[in-house]
Amino acid sequence: MGQHIMSDAVISVRNLQVEFVTRRATLRAIDGVSFDIAKGEVLGVVGESGAGKSVTGAAIIGLIEPPGRISGGEILLNGRRIDNLPPDEMRKIRGRKVAMIFQDPLTSLNPLFRVGEQLIETIRTHLPMNERQARDRAIELLTEVGIPAPEKRIDGYPHEFSGGMRQRVVIALALCAEPDFIVADEPTTALDVSVQAQIISLIKKLGRERGMAVMLVTHDMGVIAETADRVAVMYAGRVAEIGPVRDVVQRPMHPYAKGLMGAIPTLEAATDRLVQIPGSMPRLSSIPRGCAFNPRCGEAFARCFVDQPVPLPVQGRHVACHLYETMEAVR
Amino acid sequence: MLAYLLRSLTQATLVMLAVAFIAFSMFRYVGDPVASIVGQDATLKDRQELAESLGLNDPFPLQFARFLGNAVQGDFGVSYRQGRPVADLLIERLPATIELAVLSAIVALGLGLVLGIYAALNRKGVIANIVMSLSLIGVSLPTFLIGIGLIFLFSVYLRWLPSFGRGDVVAFGWWTTGLLTDSGRKSLIMPVITLGFFQLTLIMRLVRAEMLEVMRTEYIKFARARGLSDGSVHFRHALRNAMVPVITITGLQLGSIIAFAIVTETVFNWPGLGALFVRSVEVVDIPVMAAYLMFVGLVFVVVNLIVDMLYFLVDPRLRGGATVPAR
Amino acid sequence: MSHRAAAPQPRLKLTWKERVAIWRDSDLWLSFKASPVAIMSTAVTLLIVIAAIFADVLAPQDAFDPVALNLLDGFAHPMERGAGSNMLFVMGSDEQGRDIFSALFYGTRLSLLVGVASVIFSMVLGIGLGLLAGYLGGKIEMLIMRVADIQLSFPAILIALLIFGVARGLIPPQQYETTAVFVIIIAIGLSNWAQYARTVRASTLVERNKEYVQAARLMGISGFGIMARHVLPNVMGPVLVIATINLALAIIEEATLSFLGVGLPITQPSLGTLIRSGQKFLLSGEWWILFFPAMMLVILALAINLLGDWLRDALNPKLR
Numbered sequence: 001m002g003q004h005i006m007s008d009a010v011i012s013v014r015n016l017q018v019e020f021v022t023r024r025a026t027l028r029a030i031d032g033v034s035f036d037i038a039k040g041e042v043l044g045v046v047g048e049s050g051a052g053k054s055v056t057g058a059a060i061i062g063l064i065e066p067p068g069r070i071s072g073g074e075i076l077l078n079g080r081r082i083d084n085l086p087p088d089e090m091r092k093i094r095g096r097k098v099a100m101i102f103q104d105p106l107t108s109l110n111p112l113f114r115v116g117e118q119l120i121e122t123i124r125t126h127l128p129m130n131e132r133q134a135r136d137r138a139i140e141l142l143t144e145v146g147i148p149a150p151e152k153r154i155d156g157y158p159h160e161f162s163g164g165m166r167q168r169v170v171i172a173l174a175l176c177a178e179p180d181f182i183v184a185d186e187p188t189t190a191l192d193v194s195v196q197a198q199i200i201s202l203i204k205k206l207g208r209e210r211g212m213a214v215m216l217v218t219h220d221m222g223v224i225a226e227t228a229d230r231v232a233v234m235y236a237g238r239v240a241e242i243g244p245v246r247d248v249v250q251r252p253m254h255p256y257a258k259g260l261m262g263a264i265p266t267l268e269a270a271t272d273r274l275v276q277i278p279g280s281m282p283r284l285s286s287i288p289r290g291c292a293f294n295p296r297c298g299e300a301f302a303r304c305f306v307d308q309p310v311p312l313p314v315q316g317r318h319v320a321c322h323l324y325e326t327m328e329a330v331r
Numbered sequence: 332m333l334a335y336l337l338r339s340l341t342q343a344t345l346v347m348l349a350v351a352f353i354a355f356s357m358f359r360y361v362g363d364p365v366a367s368i369v370g371q372d373a374t375l376k377d378r379q380e381l382a383e384s385l386g387l388n389d390p391f392p393l394q395f396a397r398f399l400g401n402a403v404q405g406d407f408g409v410s411y412r413q414g415r416p417v418a419d420l421l422i423e424r425l426p427a428t429i430e431l432a433v434l435s436a437i438v439a440l441g442l443g444l445v446l447g448i449y450a451a452l453n454r455k456g457v458i459a460n461i462v463m464s465l466s467l468i469g470v471s472l473p474t475f476l477i478g479i480g481l482i483f484l485f486s487v488y489l490r491w492l493p494s495f496g497r498g499d500v501v502a503f504g505w506w507t508t509g510l511l512t513d514s515g516r517k518s519l520i521m522p523v524i525t526l527g528f529f530q531l532t533l534i535m536r537l538v539r540a541e542m543l544e545v546m547r548t549e550y551i552k553f554a555r556a557r558g559l560s561d562g563s564v565h566f567r568h569a570l571r572n573a574m575v576p577v578i579t580i581t582g583l584q585l586g587s588i589i590a591f592a593i594v595t596e597t598v599f600n601w602p603g604l605g606a607l608f609v610r611s612v613e614v615v616d617i618p619v620m621a622a623y624l625m626f627v628g629l630v631f632v633v634v635n636l637i638v639d640m641l642y643f644l645v646d647p648r649l650r651g652g653a654t655v656p657a658r
Numbered sequence: 659m660s661h662r663a664a665a666p667q668p669r670l671k672l673t674w675k676e677r678v679a680i681w682r683d684s685d686l687w688l689s690f691k692a693s694p695v696a697i698m699s700t701a702v703t704l705l706i707v708i709a710a711i712f713a714d715v716l717a718p719q720d721a722f723d724p725v726a727l728n729l730l731d732g733f734a735h736p737m738e739r740g741a742g743s744n745m746l747f748v749m750g751s752d753e754q755g756r757d758i759f760s761a762l763f764y765g766t767r768l769s770l771l772v773g774v775a776s777v778i779f780s781m782v783l784g785i786g787l788g789l790l791a792g793y794l795g796g797k798i799e800m801l802i803m804r805v806a807d808i809q810l811s812f813p814a815i816l817i818a819l820l821i822f823g824v825a826r827g828l829i830p831p832q833q834y835e836t837t838a839v840f841v842i843i844i845a846i847g848l849s850n851w852a853q854y855a856r857t858v859r860a861s862t863l864v865e866r867n868k869e870y871v872q873a874a875r876l877m878g879i880s881g882f883g884i885m886a887r888h889v890l891p892n893v894m895g896p897v898l899v900i901a902t903i904n905l906a907l908a909i910i911e912e913a914t915l916s917f918l919g920v921g922l923p924i925t926q927p928s929l930g931t932l933i934r935s936g937q938k939f940l941l942s943g944e945w946w947i948l949f950f951p952a953m954m955l956v957i958l959a960l961a962i963n964l965l966g967d968w969l970r971d972a973l974n975p976k977l978r
């Protein structure tokens with residue numbers, strides 16, 4: 001693929017393909033996605049809903065459910081392949097090495113169990129601890145994610161916590177066994193605006209302190225700009241552009257990324273109308289030939305309707321667009 | 332907690348009063364209390380005197396209050412046809428019905444849970460599909476035909492089990508049980524299967540549907556994402572959540588087993604309350620009908636109370652005092 | 659759904675509506691064509707209904723006219739010729755020489771008649787009460803829905819038995835036979851209205867607060883009729899599903915009541931009555947007198963149930 005493999009990558013995704021087999025057809029939800037995330041690094045993944053962000057996260061964590069399946073490529077954790085592990089092996093890694101935070105804290109905690117019961121069960125699944133030790137660790141974790149009076153709150157039920165506090169509990173649950181990698185799937189979408197920033201900075205802080213690799217899935221460009229080290233822009237199951245956050249956000253190159261960044265309101269551009277990308281993302285069943293973005297692209301030319309572009313290095317990043325291929329060749 | 336309990340109790344009392352009201356209306360206006368005592372030949376004067384002494388000319392609320400007071404003391408009047416106090420008839424037949432209903436409930440609940448969970452966890456499996464198809468046939472199969480089919484197979488063809496009655500029973504005071512004798516146990520098998528079958532299919536389908544519903548929730552996905560074992564995800568997390576609605580609905584179903592026993596008892600000539608009730612409907616024995624209605628109402632209300640309590644134990648959201656609908 | 663969306667372009671709105679209608683139609687049709695179970699159960703149900711309607715023409719024997727029976731034909735085995743009339747008894751005969759095959763036609767007719775009539779009765783009652791509860795609100799709504807709740811938690815068979823018993827108490831014994839069909843239709847109908855009422859009330863609550871009902875009220879016109887016209891088309895789908903499944907239940911309920919001896923008399927036998935009268939021969943070996951009516955009842959109930967099951971899934975894509 002031409003992308004260099006970082007030596008300190010915690011997670012490496014190589015040419016990943018995910019298919020959904022339905023009665024009518026086999027739909028490719030993820031088509032040749034590659035990226036690395038290093039220790040302590042936050043990779044932001046952006047794109048419209050249905051672009052394949054969440055599916056990528058689920059694939060890494062090994063939670064693609066039938067009729068979906070990984071049909072190609074590989075996923076490496078600390079250099080070891082994990083996408084083809086038997087279910088029992090994968091379960092030992094899940095929660096222990098790789099963890100996931102879900103979108104809605106209101107629904108991701110089991111309402112019938114005390115917060116402590118859920119924490120202790122998870123801790124004891126992965127670490128050799130007795131009930132007492134696990135409870136102490138659970139209280140530590142709750143303290144760490146910023147729950148006040150944790151030794152009291154640990155015996156509370158999820159419905160006794162506010163939305164933001166519940167998401168902190170969810171984060172504590174994900175951290176139970178000190179994973180090396182964590183997928184945060186739109187962790188703030190369901191929260192009040194006032195607590196969104198707190199949760200994001202908590203995730204960022206924890207990632208940095210513990211040297212975790214974080215994959216932050218979101219469609220909020222503001223969150224990406226603040227939190228991520230690098231950003232991947234996804235479109236129709238492919239990576240359109242991936243690179244350092246500063247470059248991609250401020251000087252996007254892929255026409256889709258340009259459109260997406262243009263859609264963020266900024267103070268300077270307050271008087272202008274928001275730039276909108278015309279049309280909508282194609283359904284998986286009708287992805288056009290060539291570049292998937294061609295029907296909406298203002299700069300498309302003949303080749304875009306024939307060949308599918310692959311991500312190639314351009315100016316310190318990778319862009320999957322025919323516009324830049326010649327440019328790189330010249331250089 | 333106390334408020335919750337109180338609300339349940341109030342509701343139970345209201346339902347019981349409504350049932351009593353219907354029973355009383357039947358008792359008072361459908362049947363003819365006077366004719367049933369003195370017969371057709373009595374003179375008008377005799378009838379009026381009797382009506383007066385029975386308090387039939389008193390204002391309605393007073394009569395209703397008297398009816399309630401008698402009912403609470405276990406006095407439901409005298410059977411038109413058998414000339415014996417209704418309460419005696421009921422007590423005599425109560426053990427047979429209770430034994431049958433409780434055993435059926437245990438079978439239906441136990442097997443229904445196991446099969447329902449199995450069918451949910453092995454949704455695509457061959458056995459699960461066979462069980463589900465059979466359960467649909469079970470729903471279309473009238474209870475009395477199941478009983479007749481069993482009699483034909485096990486009594487007429489194989490000659491293994493008796494086709495009617497309770498067999499030999501052992502008495503403990505007013506209570507009788509067939510569980511302690513060989514013929515009693517043999518006699519129980521077919522009626523229990525017949526009565527439990529419909530509830531079994533119902534509970535099984537419900538458990539399966541609820542389990543599947545819960546398995547799709549985010550908290551189950553999150554539990555998997557934390558690497559919890561399948562055993563814990565299925566039987567600790569999913570099952571407990573699935574049980575919340577299952578308790579309510581099966582609770583009500585089990586309460587109605589008592590009433591469903593009407594059919595089973597008739598098929599097997601089982602000397603229980605249901606058979607008594609059918610007889611009384613056939614011959615319009617109003618006091619027996621009214622008393623049976625009160626009895627079923629009481630069972631229903633008690634089962635409801637138990638369900639409410641269980642619900643309270645299972646779902647912590649209710650304990651906070653706030654009423655949060657399930658899920 | 660939304661009336662406002664395409665308001666500026668009436669032409670567009672029309673085609674959109676047409677498209678939805680066509681798509682829906684074809685979807686239901688597609689799912690019907692794709693479901694062998696649905697096709698089979700429809701075929702079986704139709705066959706039975708036709709046989710029941712034309713019972714007089716199709717049945718070989720006028721099974722419930724004593725004049726047509728020959729006692730010498732009694733207890734003929736299936737596929738045996740009667741000793742008296744030399745007639746072929748495909749499904750055997752009973753003790754009076756009644757042809758079971760012919761009896762099935764008449765029994766099915768009565769079972770279907772009682773089933774359909776009681777479903778219509780409970781449907782009309784349930785829809786009416788549901789609309790009323792939703793429209794009036796307040797205490798009347800609470801009362802209706804409370805009664806529905808309580809009734810739903812008791813088995814229908816018990817309620818039907820009670821109603822039957824009360825009716826018996828009010829009707830003089832000489833008229834039992836002539837009124838039996840009506841009593842049983844009312845008893846079954848009254849025991850099954852609650853589900854319709856619940857469904858209809860839920861839809862009515864949505865409509866009640868819409869502007870056109872409020873406007874009608876302000877103008878002093880009763881909004882009830884107008885609202886009913888808006889609610890009814892919306893609930894037709896669910897009501898149809900409930901009615902189909904209830905038809906199977908009502909047929910079983912009638913059979914059960916008749917089997918218990920509190921339904922239709924032997925002079926007007928339904929499938930349940932036939933089964934009841936066949937039960938006494940089970941122990942002595944004349945199994946066919948009971949077997950064929952029982953099979954007929956199961957096939958009829960199963961076919962209608964499967965149809966209802968399919969209909970529910972087809973009208974509610976979310977369940978798939």
